[in-house]
Amino acid sequence: MLARLLLIALLALPAPALAWGEYGHKTIASIAETNISPKAKARMNALFAAEKLIATPDCPLRNIGDASVWADCVRRDDVRWGYTGPWHYINMDICKPFDIKSNCANGNCVGAQVTRNETLLADKSLPAHIRLEALAWLVHTMGDMHQPMHGGDRGDLGGNRVSAAYGIVEGRMNLHRLWDTPIAERAITQGEAMARRYSAAERSPYLTGSVEDWALESWSIARETAYPLAQDGPACGPAIKPGERAQHDDADIDTMIPIVRQQVLRAGLRLADALERALG
Numbered sequence: 001m002l003a004r005l006l007l008i009a010l011l012a013l014p015a016p017a018l019a020w021g022e023y024g025h026k027t028i029a030s031i032a033e034t035n036i037s038p039k040a041k042a043r044m045n046a047l048f049a050a051e052k053l054i055a056t057p058d059c060p061l062r063n064i065g066d067a068s069v070w071a072d073c074v075r076r077d078d079v080r081w082g083y084t085g086p087w088h089y090i091n092m093d094i095c096k097p098f099d100i101k102s103n104c105a106n107g108n109c110v111g112a113q114v115t116r117n118e119t120l121l122a123d124k125s126l127p128a129h130i131r132l133e134a135l136a137w138l139v140h141t142m143g144d145m146h147q148p149m150h151g152g153d154r155g156d157l158g159g160n161r162v163s164a165a166y167g168i169v170e171g172r173m174n175l176h177r178l179w180d181t182p183i184a185e186r187a188i189t190q191g192e193a194m195a196r197r198y199s200a201a202e203r204s205p206y207l208t209g210s211v212e213d214w215a216l217e218s219w220s221i222a223r224e225t226a227y228p229l230a231q232d233g234p235a236c237g238p239a240i241k242p243g244e245r246a247q248h249d250d251a252d253i254d255t256m257i258p259i260v261r262q263q264v265l266r267a268g269l270r271l272a273d274a275l276e277r278a279l280g
Contacts, residue, residue: 020143021181022069024264027188028143029068030195031268032275035203040279044135046128053129061136071140087113087137088144090215091153094223095236100212110145111211113137114274122278138274146267148259149176151215152222154239162230162239164246167253175230175246179260183253187260194265206269214270221259229255 020028033041044064051061059073060066071088074081090109092098104112120126120134144150149158156162159175166173166182173182188194227235230246240246248256 020147020184020264024147024180024184024188025068025072025140025143026065027194028146028264028268028271029064029139031265032139032271033064034195034197035269035272036275037280040276043279044275047132047135050128050132053127054133061132064139067136067139068143069140070136087141089150089158090145091158092151092215092219094152094154094219094227098216098219100215110141110150111215113141114145114211117141118274118278121275138278139271142271142274143267145211145214146218146263146270147179148218148221148226148263149179151218152220152226154227156239158222159226159230162246163244164230164248166248167250175226175240178246178248179226179256183256184260184264186253187257188264190257191261194261194268198269203269203273206266207273214266217266218263221263225255225259 036044048062054061056070056074056077058076059070061070071084075085086108088110090100090103090111092100092103100109100111103109107113107116117134117138121131121138123131126134152158157176159179160177162175164173164175164178166178223235229248229252231237231240232247
C-alpha cells in the first residue's frame with residue numbers, strides 16, 4: 001500500500017514531456033552499447049574525453065547513458081539550446097495522410113536530426129567535441145523517433161494536451177507522458193531483460209527501412225493504437241474533450257506493453273547499427 005501511495009504521489013508531480021523518460025532512453029543506449037563492436041565502442045568512449053569542451057556542466061556527458069538524456073537536460077537552457085526543441089519530435093496529424101516532408105521544415109524534426117548527426121559523427125575530420133555533441137544527439141533522437149507520441153498527433157502536441165489516467169493513477173498525467181514513463185518502465189521491466197547481446201539473426205528484422213520508414217512506424221502506432229485506446233473508439237473519431245480524461249484499463253495496458261518493448265528494441269538495435277556505421 002505504501003509503495004502504491006508513493007507511486008501516485010510521484011506521478012502527480014508536474015514533469016516535462018521527455019520521450020521514453022530517463023529509464024527508457026538509458027535502456028535504448030544500453031541495448032546499443034551491448035550490440036556494437038569493441039572497435040566502435042572504444043572509438044565512442046574516446047569522444048567522451050572532449051566533454052569539457054561541450055561546456056554543459058549541469059548536463060554531464062561522460063558515457064552513452066549520459067548521452068541518451070543529455071539533449072533533454074540542455075533544453076532547460078532556453079538561451080543556448082531553446083532552438084533545438086523541434087528536433088525531438090515530428091507531430092504528424094494521424095487523420096491526414098502520412099507526410100514527413102511537410103512536417104520537417106529546414107530539417108527541424110527528429111528524423112532529420114538522426115540522419116544529420118550520424119553524418120557528423122562519422123566525419124573524422126571534425127573536432128572531437130563536435131562529434132561528441134553529434135553522438136549525444138544521435139543517441140537521444142534515435143530514441144525519440146521511436147516513441148509513438150513523438151510521431152502521431154491530433155493537434156494536441158503529441159498527446160501533451162490530453163489528460164490521461166494510468167489505471168487508478170491520475171495525477172497531472174497526459175497521454176504523452178503516459179507513453180513516456182509509466183508504460184515504458186513497466187514494459188521494459190516486464191519479461192526478459194532487454195539490454196543484452198542479440199544475434200545477427202535476431203537483429204536483422206529490425207535493421208530494415210529508412211528513417212522515414214521508422215517515422216511511419218511510430219505514426220502508425222499512434223494512429224492504430226495510442227489514440228484509439230485513449231478515445232475508446234476510432235482514431236479519427238471524437239477526440240477527448242478539455243476537462244475529460246483518457247482512461248486506460250488493464251486490457252489497454254496489456255495491449256501497449258509489447259508495442260513499447262518492440263519500439264525500445266527497434267531503437268536500441270538501430271542505434272547500434274548507426275553507431276557501427278559511424279564509428280566501426
